[in-house]
Amino acid sequence: MRLVSFIVDERQAVGVVADNIIIELEGAKSLKALLSNGTDALQATVEAKGREGHRYSLEEVTLLPVIPDPDKIICIGLNYRAHQVESGFEAPKYPPVFTRFANSQVGSLQPLVVPKVSEDFDYEGELAVVIGKRGRHIPVAAATDYIAGYSCYNDGSLRDYQWHTSQFGPGKNFVATGGFGPWLVTPDEAGDPDDMTLVTRLNGRVVQQSPVSDLIFSIPEIIAYCSTFTELVPGDVIVTGTPSGVGAYHQPPLWMKDGDMVEVEISGVGILRNPVIAE
Numbered sequence: 001m002r003l004v005s006f007i008v009d010e011r012q013a014v015g016v017v018a019d020n021i022i023i024e025l026e027g028a029k030s031l032k033a034l035l036s037n038g039t040d041a042l043q044a045t046v047e048a049k050g051r052e053g054h055r056y057s058l059e060e061v062t063l064l065p066v067i068p069d070p071d072k073i074i075c076i077g078l079n080y081r082a083h084q085v086e087s088g089f090e091a092p093k094y095p096p097v098f099t100r101f102a103n104s105q106v107g108s109l110q111p112l113v114v115p116k117v118s119e120d121f122d123y124e125g126e127l128a129v130v131i132g133k134r135g136r137h138i139p140v141a142a143a144t145d146y147i148a149g150y151s152c153y154n155d156g157s158l159r160d161y162q163w164h165t166s167q168f169g170p171g172k173n174f175v176a177t178g179g180f181g182p183w184l185v186t187p188d189e190a191g192d193p194d195d196m197t198l199v200t201r202l203n204g205r206v207v208q209q210s211p212v213s214d215l216i217f218s219i220p221e222i223i224a225y226c227s228t229f230t231e232l233v234p235g236d237v238i239v240t241g242t243p244s245g246v247g248a249y250h251q252p253p254l255w256m257k258d259g260d261m262v263e264v265e266i267s268g269v270g271i272l273r274n275p276v277i278a279e
Helices: 033-036 039-049 082-087 141-146 219-229
Strands: 004-008 013-019 020-026 055-059 073-075 097-099 113-116 125-131 146-155 176-187 197-202 204-209 235-237 259-266 270-278
Touching: 004 020, 004 033, 033 039, 125 197, 125 219, 125 259, 141 146, 141 219, 146 259, 146 270, 176 270, 219 235
Parallel strands: 073 235, 113 270
Antiparallel strands: 004 013, 004 176, 013 020, 020 055, 073 097, 125 146, 125 235, 146 176, 197 204, 197 259, 259 270
16 A cells, blocks of 8 residues: 655645545554554554545645654665766675754655755665664564565755765755655555666656666665664664766766756656755
8 A cells, every 4th residue: 555644734644545546544643653553553544544534636735755754764875786886985894874854855746955055966766665663683584574665765965065074964964855755655565675676867867777676785684784773663764775877976967956857766666756946
């Protein structure tokens, strides 16, 4: 199933998507709260509420990031082989981890903002994993049991700020520079990530295209590693890395700018679309 966070009539809501119609799960506080109740409770809520909830077209609502208020957004760098090669860095021994703040992301169809202080605004199409249950020291073999679902992510990056120091944080956390959506797709519907293909388009031009199976560290390996240094909880987001083709390595560099449209499409998941505007 596909689950979505949105605003309608100036209030936040949660819904299930069927045939591009959102059916509101009335009474649900947030998608994170629903996930906290467990998979069986989530399924029961969808079955009970999904028959009677208000229905909206996608055009009638404002889509929010899939999880608007995650406890953690954990991002993995240099995790596609071809991207690691194009960057000139050695293959990492461990997953390179950095974090994003919740206010750095917006939902699908909402604008990404080029800040006043930089024009070096790069796209990074990525597969996001949403955690569905609490865990610490999770074995690789059990890691998929902790996945609530998948979504598309654009890890928008201000490259000059990213490279001010060896710490990526500033370049990854400008307000409204990352896209997250359009919805969460549960594993039974999304299928095996190794069978997915990720495509990023800028103004209709394909700028990134890769099988997700090109990951250096697999999704179970990432989950297991992250659970060694922090407790993963429902609603946590793990952004698994970007393929080759980022704008920084084009000649000349290909930055997102005011008036652009950027899309991240992942087979089995959906299409995240964001216009780009100037601050």
